[in-house]
Amino acid sequence: MLNDIFIAPFVDMVEAPDFLMQVLWEGLVSGILYALIALGFVLIFRSSRIFNFAQGIMVVFAALTLVGLFAMGVPAWLSVGLTLVVMFVLAVVIERVVLRPLVGQPDIILFMATIGITLFLIGLGETIFGGENKVMITEELGIPTGDTVLEPFGGLLILQHLDITVVIVATLLVLALLAFLNYTQMGRAIRALGDDHQAALSVGISLQTIWVLVWFIAGIIALVTGIAWGARAGVSFALEVIAYKALPVLMLGGLESITGAIVGGLMIGILEKLFEIYWGQPLLGGNTETWFAFVLALIVLLFRPQGLFGERIIERV
Amino acid sequence: MKDTEGYVTADGRQIGGTLMEMRNITLRFGGVVAIQDISFDIHEGEVRAIIGPNGAGKSSMLNVISGFYTPSEGEVWYQGAKRPPMKPYEVARQGVARTFQNIALFEGMTVLDNVMTGRLTHMNAGVVSQALWWGKARNEEMENREKVERVIDFLEIQNIRKTPVGRLPYGLKKRVELARALAAEPSLLLLDEPMAGMNVEEKEDMSRFILDVNDEFGTTICLIEHDMGVVMDLSDRVVVMDYGKKIGDGTPDEVRNNQDVIDAYLGVPH
Numbered sequence: 001m002l003n004d005i006f007i008a009p010f011v012d013m014v015e016a017p018d019f020l021m022q023v024l025w026e027g028l029v030s031g032i033l034y035a036l037i038a039l040g041f042v043l044i045f046r047s048s049r050i051f052n053f054a055q056g057i058m059v060v061f062a063a064l065t066l067v068g069l070f071a072m073g074v075p076a077w078l079s080v081g082l083t084l085v086v087m088f089v090l091a092v093v094i095e096r097v098v099l100r101p102l103v104g105q106p107d108i109i110l111f112m113a114t115i116g117i118t119l120f121l122i123g124l125g126e127t128i129f130g131g132e133n134k135v136m137i138t139e140e141l142g143i144p145t146g147d148t149v150l151e152p153f154g155g156l157l158i159l160q161h162l163d164i165t166v167v168i169v170a171t172l173l174v175l176a177l178l179a180f181l182n183y184t185q186m187g188r189a190i191r192a193l194g195d196d197h198q199a200a201l202s203v204g205i206s207l208q209t210i211w212v213l214v215w216f217i218a219g220i221i222a223l224v225t226g227i228a229w230g231a232r233a234g235v236s237f238a239l240e241v242i243a244y245k246a247l248p249v250l251m252l253g254g255l256e257s258i259t260g261a262i263v264g265g266l267m268i269g270i271l272e273k274l275f276e277i278y279w280g281q282p283l284l285g286g287n288t289e290t291w292f293a294f295v296l297a298l299i300v301l302l303f304r305p306q307g308l309f310g311e312r313i314i315e316r317v
Numbered sequence: 318m319k320d321t322e323g324y325v326t327a328d329g330r331q332i333g334g335t336l337m338e339m340r341n342i343t344l345r346f347g348g349v350v351a352i353q354d355i356s357f358d359i360h361e362g363e364v365r366a367i368i369g370p371n372g373a374g375k376s377s378m379l380n381v382i383s384g385f386y387t388p389s390e391g392e393v394w395y396q397g398a399k400r401p402p403m404k405p406y407e408v409a410r411q412g413v414a415r416t417f418q419n420i421a422l423f424e425g426m427t428v429l430d431n432v433m434t435g436r437l438t439h440m441n442a443g444v445v446s447q448a449l450w451w452g453k454a455r456n457e458e459m460e461n462r463e464k465v466e467r468v469i470d471f472l473e474i475q476n477i478r479k480t481p482v483g484r485l486p487y488g489l490k491k492r493v494e495l496a497r498a499l500a501a502e503p504s505l506l507l508l509d510e511p512m513a514g515m516n517v518e519e520k521e522d523m524s525r526f527i528l529d530v531n532d533e534f535g536t537t538i539c540l541i542e543h544d545m546g547v548v549m550d551l552s553d554r555v556v557v558m559d560y561g562k563k564i565g566d567g568t569p570d571e572v573r574n575n576q577d578v579i580d581a582y583l584g585v586p587h
Contacts, residue, residue: 185440192423192434199421204409204438
């Protein structure tokens with residue numbers, strides 16, 4: 001038993017490095033998507049202290065809109081553009097109708113409002129696009145679908161072109177977001193707003209503009225993840241689950257931290273894959289990916305309640 | 318505008334025309350009257366102080382000027398025009414910068430980033446060009462950075478540029494807040510108790526900076542202060558408030574000899 005836990009898996013890793021690389025690669029692909037989604041959460045939380053429960057349904061809604069528009073005969077790339085417009089309108093409407101009237105309410109009220117948004121979007125999505133599963137328009141968007149086979153260490157490493165595209169696009173998006181937040185005035189305004197509303201107002205930051213902006217960014221993230229995840233799993237309301245995968249990422253990384261979201265996402269993506277292949281399948285009958293991340297997050301929280309990168313909570317007495 | 322004439326101060330500085338004028342301002346919170354029918358003006362280039370005992374309504378007045386409160390009655394005139402009711406961020410974009418009594422900084426950000434937010438009012442490039450770090454946005458960022466470095470130099474906080482504000486001691490935080498307000502190159506700078514909670518040495522530093530700012534940049538300053546001694550040394554003209562009413566207005570010497578003011582500070586029963 002101890003052998004199976006502590007020795008055998010590592011022996012396997014060393015003996016078949018090509019397979020280990022395959023596992024790591026697949027972990028990286030999911031990891032970067034988790035990181036992206038988690039960034040969406042962090043941005044909204046930092047600028048408005050709202051935990052955005054609707055992030056998941058936004059992924060579904062974006063993917064559905066994209067596929068739906070294409071089904072109506074709109075060219076693929078134009079559909080992407082139009083979906084972005086829809087996500088922008090959604091951000092404006094949410095700010096106007098939900099957030100603005102609730103300014104200054106306790107955080108829990110705003111959180112519940114985002115649950116309301118979730119339910120509303122589920123209903124709206126089903127009414128407009130129907131509830132049945134759809135296929136992501138991967139080929140029509142020109143996303144390559146083949147694969148490349150490498151032979152490291154005399155073994156076999158299969159890289160799906162789709163996955164490569166996802167990693168590249170998601171990485172670029174993450175880097176762009178980081179640069180935007182750190183080196184532009186708008187980005188600074190977003191970070192500032194989360195720290196102190198009053199001070200933000202006094203330097204000329206408009207709450208409304210920033211809120212629309214962060215919800216729109218969350219919308220863009222939703223679209224990208226929707227395309228990437230939808231291409232693998234099909235477009236259905238089950239896509240929402242990917243957002244819940246971001247929860248342990250947030251627990252791990254802390255709701256405040258942008259670095260935390262990125263590192264946490266990658267960590268969870270890779271670790272859950274490693275655990276599944278080397279421990280889960282041989283010892284526990286597989287399917288550990290559904291819960292591993294949460295257990296990991298819980299263990300981290302035991303030792304660091306603020307997450308790995310969260311702001312330390314110090315109360316002066 | 319009734320009075321746009323400037324005047325010459327005791328120490329020989331030329332003060333410009335009226336920059337801001339409060340006309341019959343009244344502010345009520347439910348049944349409580351925080352400010353009662355107060356009028357005064359602020360001239361370009363002067364250091365104007367609002368003083369008064371605790372609860373006199375000084376901070377409320379500052380909040381009216383900076384748009385955080387909308388007056389129940391009365392008019393605010395700014396740069397020769399009547400100002401419609403405005404949100405605080407709109408007032409900020411008109412060139413009114415402020416600091417807060419209880420320091421309102423962005424604790425998680427570095428000193429440099431905090432001061433950079435002061436430049437937000439000068440941001441013209443659109444979101445898209447900012448997102449792409451391109452063209453106008455790029456030049457603007459460089460230009461902003463230069464101006465900010467000048468302010469940082471001026472207030473002698475170069476050595477803490479990269480320190481997160483949350484880690485700084487109180488006196489320095491106050492200075493960073495001043496830096497952020499200055500970075501906006503304001504036409505009117507509002508300081509809410511800039512010396513509150515400081516020791517003598519820090520107070521002297523702060524007074525020097527305030528005078529230097531006024532001198533060097535010609536910035537008009539309106540400040541609230543508790544400490545009578547400090548105020549009298551700093552300011553060109555002083556408004557005295559007590560229980561929401563104006564009880565005195567004039568040069569420090571005039572105010573010092575005003576019987577109502579003396580009574581208010583010594584606590585003559587009302």
